[in-house]
Every structure is written in structure tokens, then in C-alpha cells.
Amino acid sequence: MQDPIVIAKKAAGEKAAELIRPGMVVGLGTGSTAYWAIQKIGAMVKQGLEIRAIATSEASARLAEELHIPLTTFAETQQLDMDIDGADEISEQLDVIKGGGGALLREKIVAFHSRQLIIIADQHKYVPVLGGYPxxxxxxxxxxxxxxxxxxxxxxxxxxxxxxxxxxxxxxxxxxxxxxxxxxxxxxxxxxxxxxxxxxxETGLFVQMAHTVVLGYEDGSTQVLQR
Known part of the structure; x- marks a missing residue:
């Protein structure tokens, strides 16, 4: 039986990946939830989706290369259309704590230069006030x-x-x-x-940077929150 938390993370990651459109430059996040988004994006590329991506960590770059997702750099593009990344905590105001995976600096650079930041997480990461997570x-x-x-x-x-x-x-x-x-x-x-x-x-506080939050639930459903 699959872990309910994994089901929730997978649901959130795949839901966010479905928002990608052909021709976009996409930020690839880091962590256990972003992993599922990258897997979905890889499947979409295999089916013919044409995009370019910038990874927020060496680990995510390696995964993208394995899945044949075309990577680019900031030397080649100044603006991303969309960034999909995970979170350690999300407040009701959609402020976010990130950095549990150790990639917060690159994550914030990519998020800052993206037209929209989509945060993906399981339902347990959504809290009234930040700070429970270091x-x-x-x-x-x-x-x-x-x-x-x-x-x-x-x-x-x-x-x-x-x-x-x-x-x-x-x-x-x-x-x-x-x-x-x-x-x-x-x-x-x-x-x-x-x-x-x-x-x-840099800090792991992403204050009013998230445009959209996709929460995954243990039954495989999702909820989309907008700022």
C-alpha cells in the first residue's frame, strides 16, 4: 500500500505540472514534492511538450537530464514563465518557508525571476502561522x-x-x-x-512570492489556492 503522504505529494506535483503550456521556460524545484512535478513534466516532454527549464539544485538538474527535459540557464533567458517548487510550511496568507532540502538560495533566485510561483505541498504543510518548522x-x-x-x-x-x-x-x-x-x-x-x-x-522565507498553492490530499485530491 502506497504511503498516504506520497499520494498527496504526487497529486500536488502532477496537478501543478498540468498548468505548463508549450514554449514556456519553467523552474524546476527541489525536494520530495517537486520530484513528482519533475517526473510528470518529463512524461509530458516525452509525449511532445516543448519547453525549457532551469533547475534549482544539482539534484533536480540531474533528474531533469535523466528525463530528457531540456535545460537552459540565466545566460540564455532572463525571465521564467512559471516556477513549480515545494515548501516546508505555507501560511494562510500564502507566505512560505523553504530550504529543508538545502536549495533555498537558488530556489529564491528562480522564484524571483518567474512570472508566477506555484508552490506544491501535502495538506499537512498548510498552517495558520509560520514558524513551527525551523x-x-x-x-x-x-x-x-x-x-x-x-x-x-x-x-x-x-x-x-x-x-x-x-x-x-x-x-x-x-x-x-x-x-x-x-x-x-x-x-x-x-x-x-x-x-x-x-x-x-539568503533566508528560507518566501514572503508574498507565491501566486498559487496546490495542496495534495491523502485521497489523491487537490486544492488550489490563489493569492
């Missing part, structure tokens, strides 16, 4: 200790991300500090405060 912050390795201390002064519990006992390194050669705030009452204000700290490269 907020990922990408920081440069130099002086990360003082960056860590300054983050702590903002009222969160920071934790340097590790993988198999080694410091996790992003595709950009940076570190990630996961900050447990508990509740983020004003995402825009928190995001601005974080960006004032030298050493912070």
Missing part, C-alpha cells in the same frame, strides 16, 4: 560562528545543519543554520531583520 538560513562559512550568535539574539534557537556528522554544504558552498522561532508573526519583518546580518546570504 527556518533555514544560508550563511557563508567565514565567520559563521558570529553569524550564528547574532541569529540567536533575534530570539530563535539556531542549529548548524549537519549531514552524517559533517557540516552540510549547499550547492553554493555555503552552510545552513536552521532557526527555530516557534512562531513567526511578521514574516516580512523577520526576513528584513535577518538580511541585516552580514554573513546571511
Amino acid at each position: 527556518l533555514p538560513i544560508e550563511v557563508i562559512p567565514f565567520g559563521w560562528e558570529v553569524t550564528y550568535n547574532r541569529l540567536q539574539q533575534l530570539g530563535c534557537k539556531p542549529l548548524l545543519r549537519k549531514k552524517q556528522e559533517e557540516i552540510f554544504i549547499t550547492d553554493n558552498g555555503n552552510y545552513i543554520i536552521d532557526c527555530a522561532f516557534g512562531t513567526i508573526k511578521d514574516p516580512a519583518e523577520t526576513n528584513a531583520a535577518l538580511h541585516h546580518i552580514p554573513g546571511v546570504v
